[in-house]
Amino acid sequence: MSYSIQRLSFGYPGKAKLFTDLSLDLPAAETIVLRGENGSGKSSLLRLMAGLLKAEAGSISFQGKAISITARKSGCSYFPQNPLEGVIGINPRDDFLIWQLSIPSLREQRMRQHAAELWEQPWFKLSSGQQRRLALGILPDLQADYWLLDEPFAGLDKQASEDLLQILITKKKESQTGMLIVSHDPELALLLEAKQLDLDDLK
């Protein structure tokens, strides 16, 4: 098992519980598209799985080890719904420099090629689609066993969506990377030949 969630309970302070006794096993190298109503807790589940939120009860383990925020060391990578939450620096170039500390083999030339004109533009001056495209630009170089992607296609134009889809398909076939992708697109599971889960059914 890659990810194992056992009897998970979680709720934000002062609000109704999002999950009570939620159990879920996500096999390694499997792609899963997670769906659910707005506010049903999809993003919160991913944040819990990335170790960014603490469960009230229950456990989450990745490859047999209890999850922690440094999950990336054990091969799990998380990309938040808001691309700006996952980047560091004033511009994409700064973000690349920080990524290079984690992936020394990363080459600026490859990163720049699909966004040369935006490379030194402040993140805040970019559209949300451009921000996401640049934030996810690292994916082809990311050697991770498991990806947690929160609405990665939101705001992307047709070409960027097709490019991202191609990256996901390639990674899935070549590296056997497991993925949990939050998406409202009903066709995504078909395109990725992925299993589909509805969070509302799991509760």
Add this chain to the structure above:
Amino acid sequence: MTLHPFSWVLISLWITSLAVLISSLPILGLLIVLALLAALFARGREMVPYLKGIKRLAPLILSLLIIQTLFRQSGDLIWEKGWFKIYSSGLYTGLEVSLRLIILLIAAGILGRLSFADFRNAFFFMPAEFSFMISYVVHLIPLLRKRFLHYLQVLRLRGIVLNRLPLGKRLKVYQVISLSVLGSLLHSSDLQAITLELRGFRSPGKKTYLYKQHFTYIDLLVALILALLTWGICLIKN
């Protein structure tokens, strides 16, 4: 919160002004007690995590105390061992500075509880921009801290452990993070200012208003207590 926001501003101003003007240790101690009581009343249960936050600043407060104690060498010699000497003036000033800092931090916690709408209510007699500026400055430090912690979290998500990086790379990371924090703050203040404009405080004609809280006898009582305390402290000082 039953008190008018202006009363909270008044209490904070009173505490911080006295903390800066008065150098008597017993009165500074009394001000800490009063600030704690006011903060407890203002923040309720949230007071505990806030005090824990202040506790994290203990090394800074302690280092201020030590620096003042060691390097201010006037007054009576209290204790010595070799070159290490503690003078009464150094110890007194060290305690004074540390207590002042603690008071300022607690008083900031009282103001930090107030939202922009509270500041707008408190300064109802001033232009909305003034309330916005005060509100933004008051929330600046907690916001800075929040942004800084966020970037540290992103680093950890990427599997980067700062302490294990060589010094040069670590400094580079800190430089990138500092600029990011500053940039995101400038951007968010820009957005806040636009939001403020969009509320149309200056627009003519009929418009909606923020709920206006009225002064009650409790606010009058607070003002009276503050005046009496000021008078009492002046008597003690003279």
